[in-house]
Amino acid sequence: MEGLTKIYNGEVLAVDNISFEVYEGEIFGFLGPNGAGKTTTINMLNTLIKPTKGYAELYGYVLGKEDDKIRRIIGLVPQELTADDELTGYENIMLQASLYGVDKTTAKKRAEDLLNMVDLYDAANRLVKTYSGGMRRRLELVMGLIHYPKILFLDEPTLGLDVQTRAKIWEYIRNLRKEYGITIFMTTHYMEEADQLCDRIGIIDKGKIIALGTPRELKNMLKGDIILAEVNNLNNFDTKELPKIISEIKDVKVVDGKLAITTERGENTLPKIINILTEKGVNVTSVELLKPSLEQVFLYLTGRKIREEEALDSIKMRAIMRRRRRM
Amino acid sequence: MSALASLTMRELKKWYRRRIAIIFTFITPLFWLALFGKSMNLYSLLKIPSNVPPQFVQFVQQAIDQIIIAAFGTKDYFTFLATGMFSVFILFSSMFSGMSLIFDRRLGYLSRLLVAPIRRETIFLSRVISSIIRSLLQFTALLIIAIALGLQLGDGFNIIHLASLYATLALLALAFSTLFIALSLKIEEHDTAIAITNLLNLPLMFASNSIFPKNQMPQWLQIIADINPLTHSNIIIRKLVIEASLDIPIKSLAYLLGIAILTTILGLYLSRKLLKHL
Structure with missing residues (x-):
């Protein structure tokens, strides 16, 4: 095709x-x-x-x-x-x-x-x-x-x-x-x-x-686990610093005000990350550790979770289809 | 079984299983027959007044008879109306023949048919054939009811007349069902189809010789009645049933045949074109 x-x-x-x-x-x-x-x-x-x-x-x-x-x-x-x-x-x-x-x-x-x-x-x-x-x-x-x-x-x-x-x-x-x-x-x-x-x-x-x-x-595209952290006052913190401090961290992205951190051995790096963020004056309100799965692959590729847009998209799509059929 | 036969059977099976719905098909024509046909007794309306001198009674009676026969072809208005309702009944039962296609589109069954390696015309023709079969079976019930209510068959009415009656109605059913199914090929909502149906059914019935003879209509209405297929099938049917004659006007037969061929070709062409993709 x-x-x-x-x-x-x-x-x-x-x-x-x-x-x-x-x-x-x-x-x-x-x-x-x-x-x-x-x-x-x-x-x-x-x-x-x-x-x-x-x-x-x-x-x-x-x-x-x-x-x-x-x-x-x-x-x-x-x-x-x-x-x-x-x-x-x-x-x-x-x-x-x-x-x-x-x-x-x-x-x-x-x-x-x-x-x-x-x-x-x-x-x-x-x-x-x-x-x-x-x-x-x-x-x-x-x-x-x-x-x-x-x-x-x-x-x-x-x-x-x-x-x-x-x-x-x-x-x-x-x-x-x-x-x-x-x-x-x-x-x-x-x-x-x-x-x-x-x-x-x-x-x-x-x-x-x-x-x-x-x-x-x-799943291998992920190169590790993903830690999703909801944070406040991120303004005065440069996320690029994190991989320099903790070597297991591969990548840091900010998605919708959340930190998406790709890391090896998430269980071990998670406490360290929270410590460092707290030290730098970043307020962590919640964290989530995600193991490699296709869900994470999608998140990694698009920056979105697959289910978040699902409802909205399907409603929109149906409305479009209906309109198309009428014509 | 071929795809055409199976799809036709599907329609008939579903119809047969909806027995309650079948009863409703009869209600409208039955009302017309039993209530209108029986209450509108022209012959007794024209009873000879008591002050007519006795020596003229016979002449007046003859005059009345001749007037009524000239207008209706029979002394019995009920027989005139019943024979007119046959075609109307075929119209009513064919009108909804496109409905199953609309529902199939809505419920997704049509997709199933469209991805199958069958000719697009098969989808169309299966509905046409099942609609004709359905109409004729229902008509049989109506015919029995009409006879029970007092329909007078012409002297010498035999099996050939009966077969010709069915053939005429089949031709009419073919014309109407192909037309209404073709109209439904791209319709999405059944409300649309019902609206079209309601727009057409009564005008078609009144603008024909089904209820009243054509020759007493104003000129403009006669013109409409002349292009209405119901008028022509009524002419043929009354010849067959009331007069028990096979002397069918060629013009009416040719007209019916022409319409049926035209709508069938149109339907086949449109189904080929419109059912290519969803």
Whole structure:
């Protein structure tokens, strides 16, 4: 994929000239806050929306030119729960199979396997409106898989699920890769999910990919722990002095009036830092020690926590989408 | 099963499962039939006054009969109205055929269909076919009710007339459902669709020969009635049902056929164009 861009209404730049590659058989995760452009990217790749510009290829098929062939080899599990709730789970699955030209006998066999895999076999003949949120998510998964796609797009597969159900879904996803060798392209704004599940992660923010690599590679970018310190009267203190006094400190940034200190062995340097700051007349009101995680990687790269902007961005984004649709 | 057949079945299944909603489809035409059709008894309104000399009663009665028959094609206004309501019923039941598409767009099911390797026209056609089937099944119930209420079939009405009646209504259903589904291809809110529907249903009904004959209308209204497909299907249906005749005016049949072909082509073209992406 090269230079993929989507501009809504000629004014809102949702995805900005991104280029990356996903390898066959891997679980690739797109991590970023809501409104970062994850879903837009997925929807461009699955032919649902038309890229403003850029080039993409899926298994050799060119996006925009061979959409029908692309549609044959991809499966989509969208963010919203979109199974028809006036039909039963089984009816939904069989209908989905017929859309992909899977014959009835094959579809039946596959449906049985997949339903068993996600523990939904017993509920298959119930109307979907009687399902719980977790059950509906699992049904969506089965529906996305019934035609045995080569690439499966999972858009926030565990959005709004409780911890146990989320762990279960992760297990299914891992199973899928193991048993069917499917390439999985997923989006998430859960750090833990990306860390646990993905072979490689692209961190996306404001429509741009800001980092790409394995979870380990990304975490290695941090070069240590992060200490977040809320402080008063910082004015007469030069933060550049800190690394000179304590050699473990790699970097000091001021983010929203907070000190963000990157350091090795945070447990040991933390008391020293507080001492020095107090000596210099800086009043420390609270501290937080953060161990390397993708959350910290995002913080390190953008200076923001992923969750802080999440609510705001998603509301803004939805308003924009609504406006766009009306036109 | 092919994608078209499965998607059509989906619509029909959902319709069948909403039994309560089906009952409501009948309410409006039933009101017209039972309340309006039965209370508006023209024949008894024109009863011969008691002061008419007895030797003229027979002539006056004949004159009244001829006036009514000339206007309505039958002495029984209820039969005239019922045969007019058949087409109106098809209009009403086809009007909401685009609704499922609007809901599919809102609920995200449409995305599912759009990423599938199916022809865009399939999405459109499945709604058209299911809408026609639905309309004709509901019409069967209406026909039985109308006969029970006193609809008088013409002498010699047989299976061929009945089949032609269904074919005419199917053609009308095709014209209306393709039109209303095509209108719904890009609509996001169902309120918009309901507004369009409400804007069109009564004017279409009144500006036709469904309730009153066309020839007593003012000139300008006759012109509107002439381009209204309901008028032409009514002409054909009354010929078939009231006169039990297969002598259908070619003009009306050609007009209906032309409209249906036009709206179908328009719908297919628009679905191809508008359902390419979300």
